[in-house]
Amino acid sequence: MANHTLFLIPNFIGEFSKDYLPKRTLEYIYTLRHFIVEREKTARAFLKAIDHPVAQNEFEFVELNKHDNYAGFKSFFDSHIPNFSIGVLSEAGLPAVADPGNKIVKYAHLKNIKVIPLSGSSSIFLALMASGFNGQNFQFNGYLPIDAKERMIALKDMERRSRKAAQIFMEAPYRNNPFLEFLIKNLQHSTKLCVAVDLEKEGKETIISKPIKDWKPQEIQLHKKPCIFIIEG
Amino acid sequence: MANHTLFLIPNFIGEFSKDYLPKRTLEYIYTLRHFIVEREKTARAFLKAIDHPVAQNEFEFVELNKHDNYAGFKSFFDSHIPNFSIGVLSEAGLPAVADPGNKIVKYAHLKNIKVIPLSGSSSIFLALMASGFNGQNFQFNGYLPIDAKERMIALKDMERRSRKAAQIFMEAPYRNNPFLEFLIKNLQHSTKLCVAVDLEKEGKETIISKPIKDWKPQEIQLHKKPCIFIIEG
Numbered sequence: 001m002a003n004h005t006l007f008l009i010p011n012f013i014g015e016f017s018k019d020y021l022p023k024r025t026l027e028y029i030y031t032l033r034h035f036i037v038e039r040e041k042t043a044r045a046f047l048k049a050i051d052h053p054v055a056q057n058e059f060e061f062v063e064l065n066k067h068d069n070y071a072g073f074k075s076f077f078d079s080h081i082p083n084f085s086i087g088v089l090s091e092a093g094l095p096a097v098a099d100p101g102n103k104i105v106k107y108a109h110l111k112n113i114k115v116i117p118l119s120g121s122s123s124i125f126l127a128l129m130a131s132g133f134n135g136q137n138f139q140f141n142g143y144l145p146i147d148a149k150e151r152m153i154a155l156k157d158m159e160r161r162s163r164k165a166a167q168i169f170m171e172a173p174y175r176n177n178p179f180l181e182f183l184i185k186n187l188q189h190s191t192k193l194c195v196a197v198d199l200e201k202e203g204k205e206t207i208i209s210k211p212i213k214d215w216k217p218q219e220i221q222l223h224k225k226p227c228i229f230i231i232e233g
Numbered sequence: 234m235a236n237h238t239l240f241l242i243p244n245f246i247g248e249f250s251k252d253y254l255p256k257r258t259l260e261y262i263y264t265l266r267h268f269i270v271e272r273e274k275t276a277r278a279f280l281k282a283i284d285h286p287v288a289q290n291e292f293e294f295v296e297l298n299k300h301d302n303y304a305g306f307k308s309f310f311d312s313h314i315p316n317f318s319i320g321v322l323s324e325a326g327l328p329a330v331a332d333p334g335n336k337i338v339k340y341a342h343l344k345n346i347k348v349i350p351l352s353g354s355s356s357i358f359l360a361l362m363a364s365g366f367n368g369q370n371f372q373f374n375g376y377l378p379i380d381a382k383e384r385m386i387a388l389k390d391m392e393r394r395s396r397k398a399a400q401i402f403m404e405a406p407y408r409n410n411p412f413l414e415f416l417i418k419n420l421q422h423s424t425k426l427c428v429a430v431d432l433e434k435e436g437k438e439t440i441i442s443k444p445i446k447d448w449k450p451q452e453i454q455l456h457k458k459p460c461i462f463i464i465e466g
Contacts (some may be wrong), residue, residue: 134335
């Protein structure tokens with residue numbers, strides 16, 4: 001096992017069980033005691049769920065502050081990386097993909113520290129696989145603007161681009177139901193929409209992929225559920 | 234374990250070992266005997282490497298023909314899905330992402346058959362995590378055109394888009410070295426380039442991420458190695 005390395009650690013997206021991570025990923029995490037995380041509480045729960053062999057009081061964490069100047073994680077990184085490898089853990093899914101973890105990775109490259117990404121689950125990628133859309137070309141857009149006018153412009157722009165590349169996007173989970181209605185109302189009848197919900201929740205995961213003309217606003221309950229939306233023109 | 238389901242099965246991207254797949258993924262594959270694959274030989278080697286408990290002579294395969302009308306896989310699908318679940322397996326990485334497997338998934342949705350994507354490794358996503366680039370917005374472009382003039386136009390177009398979203402792309406592995414020279418020569422000095430090579434090859438994986446002005450054409454040997462390129466403006 002390499003030392004002095006920054007390991008990027010995937011978190012769970014559905015069930016909270018180590019059966020959802022490869023043995024190789026688990027074995028690398030088991031060698032680590034130092035972690036840069038979004039929230040210490042979530043990180044401790046994750047390390048407990050994977051049966052990390054080190055006692056909880058021996059872990060060291062620094063929380064990544066989204067609104068700060070990142071001074072905290074830099075000093076943690078600089079003081080520990082000469083002696084230990086460090087793990088980066090996000091709240092869900094892959095770190096540094098649609099979360100602020102990329103700042104840490106950028107800093108490691110600047111300091112010439114080896115970066116190793118560990119394999120795990122990504123709801124974005126699982127949804128794309130299961131959509132049946134053309135994976136040769138795709139784009140992830142994160143969240144649409146909240147302002148009604150800007151949101152409509154962003155949607156129409158994505159729909160136009162979806163003729164060349166599948167367009168992936170998300171919504172705040174408590175707004176998923178009205179968002180689905182918004183999509184059905186404003187996308188063209190021939191545009192295909194995939195909704196992937198509760199991925200890796202055993203017995204619950206649902207993936208529906210069909211043209212807008214075949215969608216009904218209330219046919220699936222998305223309220224507060226983790227959900228990925230994809231369109232293809 | 235669900236029956237009558239289409240399972241999307243990730244293949245290895247580096248080491249050929251079941252330690253690179255989650256236990257949950259392995260357990261679902263162990264329930265399957267029917268597979269739609271790109272090449273039967275590769276599929277059999279994969280099933281052997283993961284210690285599939287079923288004897289090789291009990292498996293049934295249909296090869297997905299890239300240039301055909303897909304009649305073969307449809308008849309295989311239609312005849313087996315009433316009685317069995319079926320697995321889709323690609324040559325490397327995630328099926329239906331940058332490979333023709335999406336046609337099968339599309340067909341399953343059309344027939345109202347449940348689709349479950351199983352988690353595994355994606356070199357595209359691992360490279361993106363490890364690049365340090367902004368994962369809030371990214372685009373996968375596949376391969377650039379081969380024609381020199383079209384290739385230059387595609388590169389300049391990607392570089393322009395890379396100011397808003399990280400741009401991910403690939404090259405045929407035997408052309409990786411001249412391709413890296415082409416990128417260094419034609420991208421702006423301030424554009425950042427990440428090259429991720431030999432991901433999940435133990436002790437070999439290398440990720441370099443820095444501005445074009447700091448790249449030297451021969452600093453990394455990429456010939457015939459699996460490689461992902463990402464730029465950010």
